[in-house]
Amino acid sequence: MLLQRFLIRLLTMLITLFGVAVVVFVVIRVAPGDPIAMMLPPGATDADIARLRALYGLDKTIVQQFFIWLSGVVRGDFGTSISLRQDVLGLVFNRLPATLELAIVALLMAVALGGTTAIIGARERGTAVEAGIDIASGAALSIPDFLWGLVLILLFGVLVPIFDISGRVSPQLDLPFVTQFYLFESILRLRLDLTWDLLKHMLMPAVALALPLAAIISQLLKQSLKEVLDLDYVVLARVKGFSETQVILREALKNAALPTLTLVGVQFTFLIGGTVIVERLFSYEGLGNMAIDAVINRDLPLIQGIVLVFALLFVLINLAVDMMYALLNPRLRRG
Amino acid sequence: MSTCLDITNLSAVLPNGERVLRSVSLSVLPGEVRALVGESGAGKTMIGKAVLGVLPSSVRIVEGDMLLEGEDLGKLQPKARRTLIGARTALIPQDPLTALNPSRRIGPQMTDRLVRILGWTVEKADQRVRQLLDEVQIRDPDRVLRSYPHELSGGMRQRVLIAAAFAAEPRLIVADEPTTALDVTVQKQILRLIAALQREHGTAILFVTHDLGVVAKISQKVSVLYAGKVVEEAETATLFAAPQHPYTRALMAATPRYTDPFASLKPVDEAVLAGLAAEITAADKAWRRPHG
Numbered sequence: 001m002l003l004q005r006f007l008i009r010l011l012t013m014l015i016t017l018f019g020v021a022v023v024v025f026v027v028i029r030v031a032p033g034d035p036i037a038m039m040l041p042p043g044a045t046d047a048d049i050a051r052l053r054a055l056y057g058l059d060k061t062i063v064q065q066f067f068i069w070l071s072g073v074v075r076g077d078f079g080t081s082i083s084l085r086q087d088v089l090g091l092v093f094n095r096l097p098a099t100l101e102l103a104i105v106a107l108l109m110a111v112a113l114g115g116t117t118a119i120i121g122a123r124e125r126g127t128a129v130e131a132g133i134d135i136a137s138g139a140a141l142s143i144p145d146f147l148w149g150l151v152l153i154l155l156f157g158v159l160v161p162i163f164d165i166s167g168r169v170s171p172q173l174d175l176p177f178v179t180q181f182y183l184f185e186s187i188l189r190l191r192l193d194l195t196w197d198l199l200k201h202m203l204m205p206a207v208a209l210a211l212p213l214a215a216i217i218s219q220l221l222k223q224s225l226k227e228v229l230d231l232d233y234v235v236l237a238r239v240k241g242f243s244e245t246q247v248i249l250r251e252a253l254k255n256a257a258l259p260t261l262t263l264v265g266v267q268f269t270f271l272i273g274g275t276v277i278v279e280r281l282f283s284y285e286g287l288g289n290m291a292i293d294a295v296i297n298r299d300l301p302l303i304q305g306i307v308l309v310f311a312l313l314f315v316l317i318n319l320a321v322d323m324m325y326a327l328l329n330p331r332l333r334r335g
Numbered sequence: 336m337s338t339c340l341d342i343t344n345l346s347a348v349l350p351n352g353e354r355v356l357r358s359v360s361l362s363v364l365p366g367e368v369r370a371l372v373g374e375s376g377a378g379k380t381m382i383g384k385a386v387l388g389v390l391p392s393s394v395r396i397v398e399g400d401m402l403l404e405g406e407d408l409g410k411l412q413p414k415a416r417r418t419l420i421g422a423r424t425a426l427i428p429q430d431p432l433t434a435l436n437p438s439r440r441i442g443p444q445m446t447d448r449l450v451r452i453l454g455w456t457v458e459k460a461d462q463r464v465r466q467l468l469d470e471v472q473i474r475d476p477d478r479v480l481r482s483y484p485h486e487l488s489g490g491m492r493q494r495v496l497i498a499a500a501f502a503a504e505p506r507l508i509v510a511d512e513p514t515t516a517l518d519v520t521v522q523k524q525i526l527r528l529i530a531a532l533q534r535e536h537g538t539a540i541l542f543v544t545h546d547l548g549v550v551a552k553i554s555q556k557v558s559v560l561y562a563g564k565v566v567e568e569a570e571t572a573t574l575f576a577a578p579q580h581p582y583t584r585a586l587m588a589a590t591p592r593y594t595d596p597f598a599s600l601k602p603v604d605e606a607v608l609a610g611l612a613a614e615i616t617a618a619d620k621a622w623r624r625p626h627g
Contacts, residue, residue, distance in 0.1 A: 232434040233433065233436045233437075235389050236496075238388070239388075240448040240452060241422065242452070243414070246451075251439075255437065330438055
């Protein structure tokens with residue numbers, strides 16, 4: 001039963017990824033712009049163009065190209081980047097950790113900030129404190145992540161320059177890392193000087209990405225908490241002598257978190273989508289930044305690779321959310 | 336003898352100024368069962384919630400005193416009041432299906448007050464809870480303590496809640512229509528259980544119900560409520576033998592009897608309700624909302 005459900009799930013994931021691959025493959029070939037024309041110097045002959053087209057397989061039909069590419073993907077070969085002339089998979093995996101670190105730090109910030117304000121707001125429901133939290137989250141939500149990025153650059157990069165506004169790490173530093181997960185590895189290696197330098201680069205883009213999500217979490221969780229706090233078992237806990245904070249943390253939070261969890265899963269994929277522009281804004285060397293270059297250069301294999309990795313990430317996040325949902329809700333665990 | 340619970344002149348209002356409790360006075364002696372009877376909206380549950388400090392935020396107490404074993408609940412700091420209520424009272428809720436946290440196992444839900452509020456050791460609390468589960472005739476405590484609420488039937492859950500209420504040896508239990516949400520067959524068993532545990536432990540109970548049959552079986556004293564006002568109070572035997580207030584008589588006449596299953600249900604007489612409305616209006620006119 002469980003195995004069957006797992007296999008169905010796996011099949012849906014594969015179909016989703018296949019669909020994404022088809023759409024991206026077709027769209028970037030139908031869209032205007034020619035990668036070959038961008039590679040050649042002015043004055044190249046038609047014969048040169050034709051030779052290069054044949055080299056990258058662009059002289060075949062779209063269907064043929066797709067199946068050539070797909071057979072490569074199945075074997076783990078995503079092709080060669082046209083603009084960077086390197087293996088696509090290597091390029092993607094080199095950049096992916098930077099984006100993952102940024103997204104995870106932003107997610108943790110959003111959960112911490114949104115969760116705390118939701119709990120405080122629910123505890124102080126009906127007071128000026130709750131109204132203040134509502135106003136703040138309304139403001140955080142109505143400004144998109146890239147605009148937050150600009151605001152932060154202006155505030156903490158220019159007016160009060162305490163953070164670095166560009167790059168992932170100070171270029172003069174010696175990096176002893178073996179993985180691309182610089183931040184996590186620096187913590188594990190206890191090189192806290194490097195952690196600090198990485199954080200100084202990462203905090204502003206992370207905050208820019210986190211603020212809108214924090215606001216969503218805050219509003220939804222607070223609403224769910226307030227609903228749960230009127231339920232009978234919560235009243236019973238108050239009669240037992242527990243304080244409002246204890247009641248919220250021990251009785252209400254877990255049950256109220258379920259709807260928020262589903263939403264955070266969806267919103268986290270939006271956050272990862274947001275890294276594309278925010279990374280660009282902060283010249284942060286992640287996958288999103290690379291995606292923009294790939295699009296500008298019409299680097300078809302690289303775009304396909306990046307999009308497919310993003311799609312895989314989204315599918316996995318959804319899977320993780322479903323599993324956490326079952327973990328938090330005992331009624332779903334059996335059957 | 337000092338009283339267990341003493342309520343004098345308790346009034347509570349909604350934000351629009353309407354009184355939901357109208358100068359309620361009643362007392363419960365140690366080990367005594369006092370029934371609060373009345374129709375829906377008569378304020379009987381509200382009194383229980385006021386005592387336990389869990390009134391909805393829209394309802395505000397504007398006058399009156401509540402003394403729990405001589406301690407004035409209105410004069411205590413919130414934290415002290417909470418702890419006192421947690422230590423000396425308990426609630427048997429109306430609906431066992433919603434009164435247990437769906438995401439926590441039964442065991443910790445039964446022991447958390449003993450351990451975290453009363454400071455018992457985990458072993459002692461566990462022992463105590465098993466003893467009480469035995470008293471409510473649950474024969475497989477291991478399974479029950481490990482279960483999540485949805486794995487137990489409604490009757491079992493109510494037994495669990497009753498056991499949890501008695502576990503800390505409270506002086507006063509507020510039973511808020513504890514049988515209303517159950518099957519008729521289960522109702523009787525649960526009522527018998529509460530009565531047995533009450534006698535065994537000598538706990539005072541404020542028993543909220545709309546069922547005069549339940550009142551007759553379990554209580555020594557009764558307060559009859561209408562629109563948040565006590566219209567009659569008496570020893571249970573006296574009340575049933577010679578009800579004084581027309582509303583009480585009308586309620587009794589309206590109670591269906593097993594001896595005459597084909598009789599049609601009778602509503603409370605219109606003239607009685609008109610008289611009550613006049614009584615309430617007069618009381619509200621005489622009442623001056625205290626300031627401050």
